[in-house]
Amino acid sequence: LMLPVNAPRCLYRQNHVEGAMNFAHKTGEVNYNPSHYDPVRWAEPTPMPSSVVCGQRLKVIIEKENNFQQPGERFRSWDKARQDRFIARVAEALNAPRVTNEIKKVWLSNWAKADKYLGERLAEVVTITAAM
Numbered sequence: 001l002m003l004p005v006n007a008p009r010c011l012y013r014q015n016h017v018e019g020a021m022n023f024a025h026k027t028g029e030v031n032y033n034p035s036h037y038d039p040v041r042w043a044e045p046t047p048m049p050s051s052v053v054c055g056q057r058l059k060v061i062i063e064k065e066n067n068f069q070q071p072g073e074r075f076r077s078w079d080k081a082r083q084d085r086f087i088a089r090v091a092e093a094l095n096a097p098r099v100t101n102e103i104k105k106v107w108l109s110n111w112a113k114a115d116k117y118l119g120e121r122l123a124e125v126v127t128i129t130a131a132m
Helices: 071-075 078-095 100-116 117-125
Strands: none
Touching: 071 100, 078 100, 078 117, 100 117
16 A cells, blocks of 8 residues: 555545555654644545435346356457467466366366367467376
């Protein structure tokens, strides 16, 4: 939160002043917040919406899931060079020493469900070691 690019620019206190990863180099008086010289400024109250929402919140099983259509369409929308870069990056991640054969097989299956060509290309470059 206190990295310069992530530091809040809010006038109100956020209680993250002297913590870990504080890169802000403050100069001047000691930081006593709140104080008589620099009182806490409270945010304006947020109005509550007057509209009423009615209905039921249900937790149900989706009858016909399609978890692989959107990723497949996305992959097919890319040009050949981008597809090749994507395959190389996924293959590099799956060929890492700590990735087990079981995890590799699950991922290869999922990518093949998204796009047949993607699954075939990954199967060519991902190494599955023989069971010992």
